[in-house]
Amino acid sequence: MDGFAAGFRKNRTKIWVAAVTLLLVFYLVVSFQRSLLLLADSNLTAKAIGAAYLVLPIVGAWALIRELMFGARTEQMAKVLEAEGGLPVDELPRTPGGRIVRAAADAEFEKYRAEAEAAPGDWRSWFRLSCAYDAAGDRKRARASMRDAVKLFTAAS
Numbered sequence: 291m292d293g294f295a296a297g298f299r300k301n302r303t304k305i306w307v308a309a310v311t312l313l314l315v316f317y318l319v320v321s322f323q324r325s326l327l328l329l330a331d332s333n334l335t336a337k338a339i340g341a342a343y344l345v346l347p348i349v350g351a352w353a354l355i356r357e358l359m360f361g362a363r364t365e366q367m368a369k370v371l372e373a374e375g376g377l378p379v380d381e382l383p384r385t386p387g388g389r390i391v392r393a394a395a396d397a398e399f400e401k402y403r404a405e406a407e408a409a410p411g412d413w414r415s416w417f418r419l420s421c422a423y424d425a426a427g428d429r430k431r432a433r434a435s436m437r438d439a440v441k442l443f444t445a446a447s
Contacts, residue, residue, distance in 0.1 A: 307361065313353055318347040363440045367417055376414055378402070378421045395425040406435075413442035 321343065328340025352407045371377045373420035382398060402422035406415040423432035 296395060307358075311354065311358070314350065318350045318354075321350070337423070349385040360440060363443060364436060367413065367439060368445050371414060371417060374414075376418075378418050380425075382425060390425050390427075393426065395422070395427070399426045411442060413439045413446060416442060 314409075325340045325343040325347070328336045328343060331337060331340070352368045368377065385391060399422040402415070402419045406419040409415045416435050420432045420435035420439060423429075423435055
């Protein structure tokens, strides 16, 4: 049982991603089926709603595939950085509640921002900058920086 618990803890995020993905795929299939039923109806209004409803599974499938690919690339980059010893070390002080102290994260951020500015074509610097944005609490910029890292990583591969 200890092996199962350790495996669960190690892969907890992947398990949750798989569960949410399965639920979303179920929703997309049901939405697609409902849109086909509405399209087959003789009522013109039902057909229009069915056509509009058909957009949901298409957009949902596109977003799901895009996010899964983003996650896979991010994991792939993290493994490369880990093998190279280039992952940022999390030595930031934390509050008693476990949150990173914002002032320390902001100070650490400047180091990674300067690194990314010095090497704008290096995916490693953008990956580390993304981690610094995340530690500083700026999720939007963290995601944008990670997307830049993914583009550079994909181009280099």
